Structures are given as structure tokens and as C-alpha cells.
Amino acid sequence: MGAEIELAEDEAASIFSTPKIRARLHLDGRSIAAFRDTLTWGRERLFTLFHEGMPADSLVHARAHLVDEVLREAWLKFLPENPQGLAMIAVGGYGRGELLPHSDIDILLLHEPGALEQYRQSLEQLTAFGWDIGLEVGQSVRTVDDCRQQADGDITVMTNMMEARPLIGDMRLYSAMQTAIAPDKLWPADEFYRAKRDEQAARHKKYDDTGYKLEPNVKEGPGGLRDIHTVGWVAKRHFGARNLIELRDRGFLTKQECDELFAGQDFLWRVRFSLHMITGRREDRLLFDHQIKVAALFGYVDSDRNRAVEQFMQLYYRTIKSLSCLNDVLLQLFDEAILHAEVREEPKALNPRFEVRRNFIEVRSEDVFKQHPHALIEIFLLMQQNPKIEGIRASTLRLILRDARLINDTVRQDVRARSLFIEMFREGRGLTRNLRRMNRYNVLGSYLPAFGQIIGLMQYDLFHTLTVDEHTLYVLRNARRFAMKRFRDEFPFCSDVMDRLTKPEVLYLGAFFHDMAKGRGGDHSELGGQEAEEFCLNHGLSHGDAAIVSWLVKNHLLMSLTAQKQDITDPKVISDFARKIADRSKLDYLFLLTCADIRGTNPALWNSWRESLLVNLYNATARALERGLHNPVNEAEMVAEQRSRALTLVAAKGVDPQQAKEVWARFENDYFLRHTPEELAWHLPEILSSTEEKLPLVLVEPLADRGTTVFIYTRDRDHLFGLTTGVLARLGLNILDARLNTTDDGYTLDSYMVMEGDGSPIDGAHRYDEIRDALRKVLSDPDISIVDVNRRTSHKLKHFNTPTTIYFSQDQARKRTILELVTADQPGLLSMIGRVFQKRGILLDAAKIGTIGERAEDVFFITDRMHRPLLDEKVIEELREVITRTLNRTEAN
Known part of the structure; x- marks a missing residue:
């Protein structure tokens, strides 16, 4: 065994002395109870030492030492100490002498042909005894020849064998196995290195080549413990080095590199040790369920700027960044020493x-x-x-x-x-x-010290899936892809806009600085904009270009908030937004930055519906800028244009234009503003053919590049919104948008944009029929007033406390009240809101639905029963109170 293992055994012996372990195990003649009590005593002793701050490497080696003694004594209970042709070998991580509280305990029963049968009964008793005492052992049984054959065909088996360490039995077998799998027999150093390098690349790809995930894998993710193992395996195979210290002593590793590797390894071991303690099982993932508890175990407390969990996770991310960097250096050194040692190139x-x-x-x-x-x-x-x-x-x-x-x-x-x-x-x-x-x-x-401050910085929510530095570089990557021909098919519209930019570097700088000031308190957009302008001027950009970069950073959320929270079918909204943009060049830059930012924040947020919202807002704003800010489009003009285009489409389907005009005369302008001419032409023939007996009319159709639309035409009734959203939620659908219209003669024209709960498009006629039939069944039954949504809240959502916050404002132009709701996301949320509206006599005109990670950020455009805005402060406060009470009660349940 190497010097490192010997040192570890010395440290382990100071925690668990061998005589003391054996004395405990020999109580009552090596009884099951004695073994169980010893393992419990050992676990509790390790937990106590962890809380006292003992280094993790001492703890993991001590755990391995304890298990060594338990297995040896269990062996001696049923088998002789040195049986001819049989040995027990520790392999894998256990072979390295490293065990966390619930790590796999992998052993190899190495035997000569015929020896297994001789000791079969004793081995069966030994295996059963292991289960009885609560020691879950992963066991393989092989001859030396089996080992050679399996190692030859499987790099993982080969690696496990390399870690082998004899525990007890016939030591000749261990020596024979080592000889059989030596580099001159199997897996020469160059082949082994290539295989481990490729294995690491495949493993990293599984984690999207980043360890900066919201719930990283401490062992397998990039920068994790497995990367350190890879370095050790290659060193062992090529140099015969038993451990990293020998690489340092040979001059292959510097002292600083060796110290950093061991410090990083100890930190990650401590994190895994915490996870095993918290969960009571093997757990290598830093799930949301565990992050706050692990941060507390590491001694972090909340501060004014950052929560304890965010401080801990920043240390975690910075540690794996350092380890990833060292891994790069060492694998590159191996590449040169193993693959190109003989190459002489000028x-x-x-x-x-x-x-x-x-x-x-x-x-x-x-x-x-x-x-x-x-x-x-x-x-x-x-x-x-x-x-x-x-x-x-x-x-x-x-x-x-x-x-x-x-x-x-x-x-x-x-x-x-x-x-x-x-x-x-x-x-x-x-x-x-x-x-x-x-x-x-x-x-x-x-x-850039400002960038240094955001390295490893995370926000404890489900919205931001990457650290701020990693997110920044992803946003920049997305912006670059708009300019690259090979990615043109990804987002053709964005690529077309990109072609018009005269200075792409302005967009790249806006992307680079947009979140640079996060984590410092205050408005990161405003502070970041000031820093971006100073940076640009210092780096030789013109005052005009610097001003655009600064404007982009200050306003990088403007377009997404407008598209997601305002009614962009309203000409006044478009006009107001166009005034804030001022010119087409800024619109181009902001549109591209917005698309790149949403895609780089959370892949699940970017879908065809959000893309269509941004494209529609872009096109409408571009038209407004072309007309001139002094000459905005008025509502009547837009309605006339929509109806004219729709008439042309329905005429091609054989619909009498006069019939169309008669039906449309019953509908308010909002209906024509909120739907495309294609949608109007789709609705009309179905409405014309509907009789009272056939109502409710429910149409379910995919719209090109925008998700699936559910359109409902029926007589108005109480709680229609709550019933509809309840059915859709019960079907596991996400509602992205709701557009609700009521005719003067008491009919509703409601449209919902929906996708599957996981963000994927709705696919297949069967699914369309399921949605259609479920809605018809509920909406046609006058006795149904409530739809129970029996969907469980995701376990991830339970770890976030999002207080319900409600803001009211007035839409003077449309004579309606805007209710903005921020609350914890939960199944059936919209149905509950609809029920409150119905009980309070509130009419819903439209809704903008947004789920941002663990939070729901929804906007409702409402009136009273007389279609008037809510102006009475008492009514507004009562509505705020009852919604808050309703949502907080259901969240508590």
C-alpha cells in the first residue's frame, strides 16, 4: 500500500483503534448484536467528529478502517484466516481506503478453480451475516482469469481492479491478479489514458459540460470527485504512482497543485459526508432538499445581501471551478507525456x-x-x-x-x-x-474585478438555473449563435435581425454586462449600465456606442416584461413601448439580447409561445417606429385591418362575407385585436355552424410555432374561467395565456394558449380529443361549480417560501383594473383565482400567465359586473385580502 494509505490508516487508528474494534466485535462470541452495535457506535463517532471539524479525509479513511476490521472479523467467524485458494479483496473506492457513511462497499471474492465449492456453505453464511448486521456489501466472485478477461473488455472493471486492496485470505491470488492486469498485459498506458479521457468527456457531456447546475452532482459532475479520481487512475497506470503525493515527489505535480487537489477533495468529501448524514443513505446530488441543511452544517448564516445557502453554493462552485482548471492542466500534461512523448515538432x-x-x-x-x-x-x-x-x-x-x-x-x-x-x-x-x-x-x-464578484454566485430559486458568471457566458454564446451561419436554422428570425446590426460587438458587450452588478444590492440593471458605459469609454468605444451598451444593460428586462406582463395587442401598449425604444437600431439590439437572455436563464422558459410574443412585440414596435411616434396606430384602424384580412381568408373557405359581418357585429373590438386574422378565420365557420344544442363549442388546434390554442364559444356562466383552468390543470397542462371576451348578447369567446406540463408541445389527435372532451363534459354541466385539481406540488417547490404579493393599477384607456399577482406556484392556482373572482363579482377580461421557476407571476385585467374598473379602495383591499388568504391557506395544506 502507498504512503498515503498508510498515513490514512494511522489517522484512522487514532479514531478507531484496531484492538478496541476487535474487543467490541468479540462480545458475545462475535454475535450479530455486537457487530451491529459496533457499526452504530462507529457511525455516531464519525458524525460527532464531523461536527467537531475533523478533516473529511480522516473521516473517510476511518470509516474504511472500521469496515476493514468488521469484514475481517466476520470472515474469521465462518472461514479460516488463510484458506487455500480464496481471498477477500477491497475494490473501487473502498479499495482506495475511502468510505463515506453510506458509500458502496465493493469487495471481490477471488478464488482458484474448485475452491469456491469447497467453501460455498461458509461463504453463504458470511453473506447472510453481512445483511443481518446491516452492512450492505457489493460482491463479485471471480478467478484471476475471470478478472483478466473482464478487465480486458471493460475499462470500468479495469479501473476497479487497479484500486484493489487485500483484506484477508490467500495473498498469492492478489499478487497473481495484479500481475494479470499489469500494463504490459492489459490496457497499456496510452490506451488507458485515451479511454479515461473519453470516459470523462462523455460524463461531462451528460451534465451539459458544466458543474454549475442548480442541483449539482458532487461526485460525477464536472469538477467533482470523479475528475480527481481520473487524474489518480492515469497516474497509477502510466507512472506506477500509488497516489498524487508520488506525482508531486516526481515533479509532475507542483506542491501548489497537489495542495489544491487535496483541499478540493477534502471539501467535496465533506459535502458528500453532509449529504449522507442528512439523508441517511448514499446521496451524491446537492438537491434543493439538502442545500440549506448542508450550508448550516458548514456554518453559514444569512446576511443582508446573500442567504447562507447562496454563500455556501458560491464556495462550492468556486471549488469545482478550481478543480476543473487543475484537471485541464494535468490531463494536458498526461496527453503530452503519454501520447506525444516521442514527438519532436519544431x-x-x-x-x-x-x-x-x-x-x-x-x-x-x-x-x-x-x-x-x-x-x-x-x-x-x-x-x-x-x-x-x-x-x-x-x-x-x-x-x-x-x-x-x-x-x-x-x-x-x-x-x-x-x-x-x-x-x-x-x-x-x-x-x-x-x-x-x-x-x-x-x-x-x-x-474585471466586477466579473470576479459574480463567479460562482447563484440565486436560490428555480428560475436561474446557472451561476451568474455561467449564465452571462451562456447569454453571450446565444448572441453569438445568431451571427453564425451553421446555427441559422435555430432561430431564423433572430439571425435575420442580427444581419442588420452594424456593430455586433455592441450586442456582445450588452450581453456581457447585463447581470454584472448582481449580488451587490440595489438595482443591478442601473448599476451595471453605469459600469458598462465607463468600461466602454475606457476601452476606446465612441460615446454613442457606449451609450447604447449602457442603455441595453439598464433596459435588458424591458422587452421581456412588456411581452409577458402587458397586453401587447393594445395599440397604446405598443405606442408606449415604442417611445421607450425610440429607434429601430435599439429595438434590434434589445430584441436579440432579450431572446439570448431568456434562453440563457432557464432552457425551460424558452418555447415557441415566448418566441412568438417577442416577435409580435418586435414587429408591432417596428411598424410603430416606421409610422413615427407622432402618428400612432389607433384602435379602430387596427380592427378594420384585422377584419379585412380575415374576410379575405373566410371568403376563400366559401363563407358569405355578409354572414361574417353579422356575426362579428356582436363582438367587441378586443376580440379582433387579440387574435390574428388566421385565428378569426378559423373561429368563424365553427361559430356559424354551432347551434345552442351543440354548445359549448370547444376547438383545440396547434398554431404554427406558438403552441396549442384551446378556443371556447358558449353562453356565459358563473365561474367559467375557474372551471376551464381547473380542467386544463387537472389534465397536466400549463396555461401560457388567456384571452377572454364576452359578447353583448351573453356569449363568451375564450382562448387559452397551452403546453404540456413539462413545456413540450401537445402532440397527437388523441390528446386533442382528451382536452376537448374533458372541457365539454364540465362546461356543459350546469351543476358543476368546482373542479378539484388533484395534482401534487413538486417536491422542489416545497423548499421555497414565496409570499403572496398583489399590486393594483388602472388601465385608463381600456377602462379596466390591472391586478398583478406574485405567489408560490401550485397546481390549480388559476382555478382558485377564478373562484375568488366569481364570488366577489369580478369579471376577467384577459390574463397573462407567467411561471418563473417556483413563482407564479400572473397579470389579470379585471372589471366589476358592470364592466367598470375597480376604483373603490375598500373593494380593492378586500379583494387583495381574500386572494392572499385563499392562496396562503392552500399553500399551507
Whole structure:
């Protein structure tokens, strides 16, 4: 065993002395109770030491030491100490001498042919005894030849065998196995390295190549413990190094790198140890259920700016960032030492400071960054300008990590550094990839301290799925994709708008700075806008371009809030929005930034419906700007245009235009403003053919690129909105939008935009029929007044406390009241709101439905029964109180 294991055993012995363990186990003649009590005593002892702050590496090695003794004593209860041809071997993580409270305990029963039958009864008794004492052991049974054959065909089996450690039995078998799987027999070092490198790449891809998830996997995610294991496995296979300390002693690892690896490993072990303690089982995921508890175990408390859980998670994300960086360096070193040791290729000079060797960039002398700190930025620009460069040589990566601290205020004010950095944005190509590298290798946060503050910063909610720094770079990536031909099919409309930009770097800078001021208190948009303008002016942009970047940052939420919370079919809303935009160029920039931002915040938020909202708002605003802000479109003009276009469409279907006009005469202007001509032409023939006996008319159809529309035409009745939304919720559908109209003669024309609960489109005639039939059944029954929504609240939602907040304002132009509701999302929410409206005599004109992570942010346009706005403050306060009481009561249940 290696020196590290021996040291660990010494530490473990100070926690659990071998004589003391054996004395406990020998009570009552090695009884089941004695073994159980010993394992319970050991677990409680480890938990106590954890709370007292003992390093995690001592705890995991102590746990392995305890299990070693338990298994040996269990063996001796049924088998001789050295049976001929039979041995028990620890493999995998247990073989490394590392066990958390509920880690897998993997053992190999190694035997010679024939020996297994000789000891079969004893081994069966041993296995049963293990279950009886509560020790869940993963057991494999193989001969040496079996080991060789299975390891030859499976890199995972090979890796487990490499970690093997003998526990008890015939030691000749262990030596024979080690010989059988040696590098000269199986998996030579180069093949092993390639396989482990590919295995890591596949594993990272499974986690979208980022460890910055809301609920990261501590063991398997990028930057997690498995990355450290990978380094150790390759070192063991190629160098014969038993542990990372030997790599350091051989000069392959620096002392700093070794210290960082062990510090990171200890932190992640401590996190996993916490998870095992909290859950009472093996758990490697930092789920929302556990994050607050783990943060408390680490001693974090809430502050004015950041919650304890956010502070803890920032440390977690920064730790895995550091480990990912080290993993890059070490795998690159392995690549050069294992795959290219014999390759002799003359470098090609790029400039006096850098050269390229085998498509990897490197410094021409070790003091380049000390002599020219601006070269810490230059190297990344060179990779942008030379896309054939695959990466950075490991030796140069080490220098970057060592010298990034040299970037100080003098460097930040150096015109060379500023010119290089802003040129990265003007270059465009490879921008995101190289900013990611700069962030990974600590250069970006050093050059821009404001960016350094958002590294690893998370918000404890379900809306923001990435840390702020990772989100920022994703938004920038999305913006870049709009400009790239190979991604043109993703969002053709955005690509067309992108083609019109004269200075794409303005958009990229807006994306880069839009959330830079988060986590500092105050309005991050306003503060970020000021910093962005100062940055742009300092980096040589014109005052005009700097002003646009600043405006984009300050207003980056304007378009999404307008589209999602206001009635964009209202000409006045469009006119007001156009005045805030002022010119077409700003509209183009803001539209693209908004699309990139929503897609980069939470993939589940971006769907065809949201895209259509933004595109419709963009087009309507563009038309308003073309007409001139002094000449806004009026409602009557827009209605006439909509009706005219719809008449042309229905005439093509054989509908008598006069019939159309007679039906439409019953409908208010809002109906024509809220639907496209295509929708109007779809509704009309169905309405014409409907008789009283056939009502309610329920139509369910997919609309091109916008989700699925449910259209209901029927006689008005109490609680129609609540019943409809209740049925849709019970079917597991998400309601994205509601447009409600009532005719003068007492009929309703209600449209709902819906998608499946997971955000996917509704697919298949059978599903359409299910929706249609369920609505008809409920809406045609006058005795049904309530629809129970028997859907359970997601476990994730239970960990968030979103107080119900209600805001009222007046829509003077439409003579209605706007109710904005922020509350905890829950099944059947809209149905409950509809029930309150019905009981209080409130008429609902329209609704904008928004689910933002764990929060519902809905807007309702309401009137009283006489179609008047709510102006009485007493009525408004009573409505606020009853909605709040209703929602808080159901949430408590």
C-alpha cells in the first residue's frame, strides 16, 4: 500500500483503534448484536467528529478502517484466516481506503478453480451475516482469469481492479491478479489514458459540460470527485504512482497543485459526508432538499445581501471551478507525456511572445507574463484569431495560473491590455470559448474585478438555473449563435435581425454586462449600465456606442416584461413601448439580447409561445417606429385591418362575407385585436355552424410555432374561467395565456394558449380529443361549480417560501383594473383565482400567465359586473385580502 494509505490508516487508528474494534466485535462470541452495535457506535463517532471539524479525509479513511476490521472479523467467524485458494479483496473506492457513511462497499471474492465449492456453505453464511448486521456489501466472485478477461473488455472493471486492496485470505491470488492486469498485459498506458479521457468527456457531456447546475452532482459532475479520481487512475497506470503525493515527489505535480487537489477533495468529501448524514443513505446530488441543511452544517448564516445557502453554493462552485482548471492542466500534461512523448515538432512563432506546437499555443519563455502582463489577455485573442489552435500547452497553463495575480490596476489601465480585450469582442469568432477559458483560468475575474464578484454566485430559486458568471457566458454564446451561419436554422428570425446590426460587438458587450452588478444590492440593471458605459469609454468605444451598451444593460428586462406582463395587442401598449425604444437600431439590439437572455436563464422558459410574443412585440414596435411616434396606430384602424384580412381568408373557405359581418357585429373590438386574422378565420365557420344544442363549442388546434390554442364559444356562466383552468390543470397542462371576451348578447369567446406540463408541445389527435372532451363534459354541466385539481406540488417547490404579493393599477384607456399577482406556484392556482373572482363579482377580461421557476407571476385585467374598473379602495383591499388568504391557506395544506 502507498504512503498515503498508510498515513490514512494511522489517522484512522487514532479514531478507531484496531484492538478496541476487535474487543467490541468479540462480545458475545462475535454475535450479530455486537457487530451491529459496533457499526452504530462507529457511525455516531464519525458524525460527532464531523461536527467537531475533523478533516473529511480522516473521516473517510476511518470509516474504511472500521469496515476493514468488521469484514475481517466476520470472515474469521465462518472461514479460516488463510484458506487455500480464496481471498477477500477491497475494490473501487473502498479499495482506495475511502468510505463515506453510506458509500458502496465493493469487495471481490477471488478464488482458484474448485475452491469456491469447497467453501460455498461458509461463504453463504458470511453473506447472510453481512445483511443481518446491516452492512450492505457489493460482491463479485471471480478467478484471476475471470478478472483478466473482464478487465480486458471493460475499462470500468479495469479501473476497479487497479484500486484493489487485500483484506484477508490467500495473498498469492492478489499478487497473481495484479500481475494479470499489469500494463504490459492489459490496457497499456496510452490506451488507458485515451479511454479515461473519453470516459470523462462523455460524463461531462451528460451534465451539459458544466458543474454549475442548480442541483449539482458532487461526485460525477464536472469538477467533482470523479475528475480527481481520473487524474489518480492515469497516474497509477502510466507512472506506477500509488497516489498524487508520488506525482508531486516526481515533479509532475507542483506542491501548489497537489495542495489544491487535496483541499478540493477534502471539501467535496465533506459535502458528500453532509449529504449522507442528512439523508441517511448514499446521496451524491446537492438537491434543493439538502442545500440549506448542508450550508448550516458548514456554518453559514444569512446576511443582508446573500442567504447562507447562496454563500455556501458560491464556495462550492468556486471549488469545482478550481478543480476543473487543475484537471485541464494535468490531463494536458498526461496527453503530452503519454501520447506525444516521442514527438519532436519544431514550434511555429506567432509573435515575439507566443508560438504554436502541435496546434497548441505556448509561451516562448517562462517570464513572458511577468515581463508583459498584458500577454495574459493576448494569448486568448490569438486563439480567437487562429481557430486551428486547439488549446494551451500545460506548461503555459501553469504559468497563467501562477501569474494571473499580476493583473493589477496598472495592467487594467494599460492601453495594450484594453485594446486586446476589446478586440476580442470585435473579433467575434471564438469569443465565448475564449472568455470561458479566461474565466476558468482566473484571468477574466482578475482583469474585471466586477466579473470576479459574480463567479460562482447563484440565486436560490428555480428560475436561474446557472451561476451568474455561467449564465452571462451562456447569454453571450446565444448572441453569438445568431451571427453564425451553421446555427441559422435555430432561430431564423433572430439571425435575420442580427444581419442588420452594424456593430455586433455592441450586442456582445450588452450581453456581457447585463447581470454584472448582481449580488451587490440595489438595482443591478442601473448599476451595471453605469459600469458598462465607463468600461466602454475606457476601452476606446465612441460615446454613442457606449451609450447604447449602457442603455441595453439598464433596459435588458424591458422587452421581456412588456411581452409577458402587458397586453401587447393594445395599440397604446405598443405606442408606449415604442417611445421607450425610440429607434429601430435599439429595438434590434434589445430584441436579440432579450431572446439570448431568456434562453440563457432557464432552457425551460424558452418555447415557441415566448418566441412568438417577442416577435409580435418586435414587429408591432417596428411598424410603430416606421409610422413615427407622432402618428400612432389607433384602435379602430387596427380592427378594420384585422377584419379585412380575415374576410379575405373566410371568403376563400366559401363563407358569405355578409354572414361574417353579422356575426362579428356582436363582438367587441378586443376580440379582433387579440387574435390574428388566421385565428378569426378559423373561429368563424365553427361559430356559424354551432347551434345552442351543440354548445359549448370547444376547438383545440396547434398554431404554427406558438403552441396549442384551446378556443371556447358558449353562453356565459358563473365561474367559467375557474372551471376551464381547473380542467386544463387537472389534465397536466400549463396555461401560457388567456384571452377572454364576452359578447353583448351573453356569449363568451375564450382562448387559452397551452403546453404540456413539462413545456413540450401537445402532440397527437388523441390528446386533442382528451382536452376537448374533458372541457365539454364540465362546461356543459350546469351543476358543476368546482373542479378539484388533484395534482401534487413538486417536491422542489416545497423548499421555497414565496409570499403572496398583489399590486393594483388602472388601465385608463381600456377602462379596466390591472391586478398583478406574485405567489408560490401550485397546481390549480388559476382555478382558485377564478373562484375568488366569481364570488366577489369580478369579471376577467384577459390574463397573462407567467411561471418563473417556483413563482407564479400572473397579470389579470379585471372589471366589476358592470364592466367598470375597480376604483373603490375598500373593494380593492378586500379583494387583495381574500386572494392572499385563499392562496396562503392552500399553500399551507
